[in-house]
Amino acid sequence: MIILLEIIALIAVLVVSLIIVIKSADLFVDNLVEIGGALGISEIILGVTASAIGTSLPEFGSALIASLSGNTDIGVGCVIGSNIWNIAGILGISATVAGFIGTNKEGLNRDWFMTLGTGLILIFFMLFGDINWIAAVIMIFAYCIYLWFLIKAQRKHGKNNSNNDSKEENHENNKKNKKSAINKKSISYIILGLAGLIIGCRLLVYSGVELAQIAGIPEMIMGLFTLAIGTSIPELVVTLSSAMKGLHDLSIGTILGSNTFNILIGIGVPALILSVPVEPLSLTLDAPVMIGVTVLLMLLIRVGGMKINRVAGIILMLTYISYAIVRIFIFG
Amino acid sequence: MYKKILVATMGEYMDDLIENTLNILNDKDAEVIFIYVVETSVPFLTPKKVKEMMISELKKRGEEILSHMEKAFKSSQESGIKFKTIMTEGKPAVEIVKTAADENVDVIVMGTGKSIVDKHLLGSVSEKVVHSAPCTILLVRTVN
Numbered sequence: 001m002i003i004l005l006e007i008i009a010l011i012a013v014l015v016v017s018l019i020i021v022i023k024s025a026d027l028f029v030d031n032l033v034e035i036g037g038a039l040g041i042s043e044i045i046l047g048v049t050a051s052a053i054g055t056s057l058p059e060f061g062s063a064l065i066a067s068l069s070g071n072t073d074i075g076v077g078c079v080i081g082s083n084i085w086n087i088a089g090i091l092g093i094s095a096t097v098a099g100f101i102g103t104n105k106e107g108l109n110r111d112w113f114m115t116l117g118t119g120l121i122l123i124f125f126m127l128f129g130d131i132n133w134i135a136a137v138i139m140i141f142a143y144c145i146y147l148w149f150l151i152k153a154q155r156k157h158g159k160n161n162s163n164n165d166s167k168e169e170n171h172e173n174n175k176k177n178k179k180s181a182i183n184k185k186s187i188s189y190i191i192l193g194l195a196g197l198i199i200g201c202r203l204l205v206y207s208g209v210e211l212a213q214i215a216g217i218p219e220m221i222m223g224l225f226t227l228a229i230g231t232s233i234p235e236l237v238v239t240l241s242s243a244m245k246g247l248h249d250l251s252i253g254t255i256l257g258s259n260t261f262n263i264l265i266g267i268g269v270p271a272l273i274l275s276v277p278v279e280p281l282s283l284t285l286d287a288p289v290m291i292g293v294t295v296l297l298m299l300l301i302r303v304g305g306m307k308i309n310r311v312a313g314i315i316l317m318l319t320y321i322s323y324a325i326v327r328i329f330i331f332g
Numbered sequence: 333m334y335k336k337i338l339v340a341t342m343g344e345y346m347d348d349l350i351e352n353t354l355n356i357l358n359d360k361d362a363e364v365i366f367i368y369v370v371e372t373s374v375p376f377l378t379p380k381k382v383k384e385m386m387i388s389e390l391k392k393r394g395e396e397i398l399s400h401m402e403k404a405f406k407s408s409q410e411s412g413i414k415f416k417t418i419m420t421e422g423k424p425a426v427e428i429v430k431t432a433a434d435e436n437v438d439v440i441v442m443g444t445g446k447s448i449v450d451k452h453l454l455g456s457v458s459e460k461v462v463h464s465a466p467c468t469i470l471l472v473r474t475v476n
Contacts, residue, residue, distance in 0.1 A: 019377070026379045047385070054379045097453050100448075103389060237375040238382050244454060245371060246343075247389050250382075311447075 009215060010207045018058075018230045024196025024233070025057035031189040038182045044249060045151050053237055055254060056261040058231035060269070061201035063262075066223070069202070069268035070192055072254055074278055077223020079266040082232050082288045083119070083259045087293045089229070090236050091255055094165035095313030102248035103306050110153065111256035112298055114146050118263040119291045126283045130250070130275040139268035146260060150196055152174060190249040224286065232258075246266035252308075260296075264290065289323050333358060334468075338435065339366045340381035340428045340442040343397040350405050353441050357377075357379045363414040366401045367425040368394040369432055394419045397455070418455040425460035433466045440465055 029050050036046045053060075057081045066075035072242045119141065125135040199323065212222040235258050242250040270276055296319065300312035308316075339353050350471070353364060370390045374383045398417040405415060420427045432440050445458045462469060 016421060022377050026381075047381075050383065054381055099450055099454075146460050174462055233377055237378045241374050241378065242386060245386065245390060247392075248387065250389065254382075296358045 003214060004204060005185040007209070007211065009167045009206055010211045010214070013035065014207040014211065014226070014230070014272075015201055016148050016181060017200045017207060018233065019230070020200035020235055021061060023056045023206060024175065024193045024200055025187050026059070026193075026260055027055065027189050028193030028197060029057065030052045031186040031193065034186040035182055036180055038186075044325055047154065047317050049147065051254075052150065052257050053265075055234035055256045056266070058201075058234065059228075059245060059258075060266045061197045061267045062204055062227055062231050064270050064273075065201040066205045067274065067276060069205060071161050071205060071219060072270075073219040073279060074205060074212075075270060076267065076276060076279070076282060077220045077286075078227040078231060080282060080290055081126065081224030081228025082235075082262050082266075083290050084224075084286070084323065085228050085232055085320065086255045086259055086262075087297050088316045088323070090232065090239050091252070091297065091308060092313045092316030093236070093249060093322060094240045096317065097313075098184065098243035100304075101243050101251050101308040101309055101313075103252055103301055103308070104249050105306065106247055107153070107253060108301070108306075110149065111253060111260070112294070115256045115259045118142070118260050119287070119294055122267065123283070125292065126278045128289060136250050136268045136271035138209050140272065143261065143264035147265070150263065191207040191326040202275035210331045220282070224327065225324065228288075248252055285331060291318060335362050335440040336435065336439075337364045337439040338428070338437040338440045339360065339401070339431050340364060340370060340440060340457075341397060342457075343393065345370075345402065345472070346359075346397070346401055348472050348474055349443060350401070350408060352407070352470060354408055354417055356439065356441075356470065357413060363416070364405065365416050365418060365435060365437065366398055366405075367418045367420065367428060368398050368417065369427040370421045371424055372395055372421045373404060373423065375475045382464065384444060391419070398468060419475070424457045425464075428457070428461050429464050429466065439468045439470055440469075441470045441472065444471050445474060 028245050033046045033050045036286050037043065038064070059078055063075040063079050066072065066078065091101065118139075121139065122131075125131050125139075128135075208222045209219060211226070212219050235254055238254050241252045242248075242254070267276060293316070297308070297316070299314060301308055335358055337353060337356070339349055339351055357364070370387060372387055374386065385468050398419060402415065402417060418431060420431065428440065428442070431437075440461065442461065445456050446454060451459070458471060460469075
């Protein structure tokens with residue numbers, strides 16, 4: 001009876017901490033953009049950065065806090081699990097519900113190759129055993145280059161659009177880009193958001209580890225599934241609702257951008273602070289599955305005429321279910 | 333017969349909607365209103381910046397659709413029929429019904445929309461409008 005109550009209490013902590021983490025990440029990014037704008041940083045840079053990190057902060061925070069508190073398995077599991085869930089689970093569900101998700105060739109090629117490349121980089125570093133600070137520096141540097149490409153692409157897109165805009169709108173934009181005073185409220189919200197992220201992630205990792213111990217589940221499984229799916233809620237709501245509204249670029253861009261961020265920053269930053277150990281099964285099963293679903297996604301897009309159609313969505317979901325069954329019941 | 337017609341569009345089957353609107357126009361004093369509703373609702377836990385980005389993209393798309401409709405409609409008919417476009421925010425079915433009542437239109441023209449599977453998964457705007465419209469509705473068959 002006491003164990004049951006303990007499990008219920010831990011599940012409640014897990015759910016509440018997830019909401020705290022997601023809302024805090026939103027508050028943090030939102031006000032960071034406000035301050036960036038006040039400091040005169042271009043709206044394009046702020047917009048690209050905010051959308052790139054906005055939905056992925058929960059995974060990053062959880063992976064970082066888990067690694068710092070000595071639960072590296074749960075951290076690495078959360079990152080790799082999120083990446084598999086993002087493609088096979090979230091894109092699968094979204095394409096099935098919305099009917100299809102369209103793609104833009106230029107954006108898809110850039111983001112997909114980056115997602116595949118980062119997955120291969122991760123496997124390469126995993127082959128050497130622990131992921132150390134040298135690998136971390138290379139990964140973080142690679143992410144900065146990717147961010148630069150995103151900003152460049154957005155600038156090009158912005159230029160094309162501004163050719164059609166009126167002078168009045170340009171004048172308004174210039175006014176917006178000028179420096180203004182930093183709002184003290186924004187600074188307080190950033191601190192509040194950061195505090196919420198740290199506390200929320202700590203509670204999330206704690207409840208995940210405790211639940212794993214009580215239920216006798218390996219921490220890696222907890223990270224790969226419970227935390228991975230939980231911290232990917234922002235990706236799920238954004239991808240699903242944008243697919244339903246027909247905003248296809250945002251839908252697929254959110255997933256591929258998040259997967260790149262999760263590996264390069266979600267594993268890169270913790271590895272910069274302390275070496276991240278690699279579990280053999282991660283190298284032989286989880287990471288190859290992550291690469292496999294990334295390749296499967298491109299194949300399904302090509303077969304579907306540059307779209308992820310409903311059949312492809314169902315195939316992706318079945319792939320995720322099969323992986324979950326094999327990972328939990330055969331290798332768990 | 334119909335003096336004021338409201339055409340609701342989400343950007344699909346625009347040619348079918350224009351063709352059917354022209355078919356029921358037989359009064360030179362008629363007025364045609366095209367409406368596009370920017371659906372602003374997003375699920376709980378959607379990041380604020382992403383929501384803003386979504387709304388901005390939908391507005392941009394709405395402007396393109398309405399401008400396309402205006403051009404296509406004007407090039408398809410010679411008489412001096414009055415024409416206007418409305419872009420509004422909210423729930424599509426609610427806004428279409430509200431605009432129909434506010435503008436006192438005689439008929440709403442819209443597509444039947446989705447397949448039976450899509451209707452169950454996504455819901456149907458036309459079905460909701462049918463139940464609460466203050467006027468006649470012409471549902472254009474748009475499902476293959």
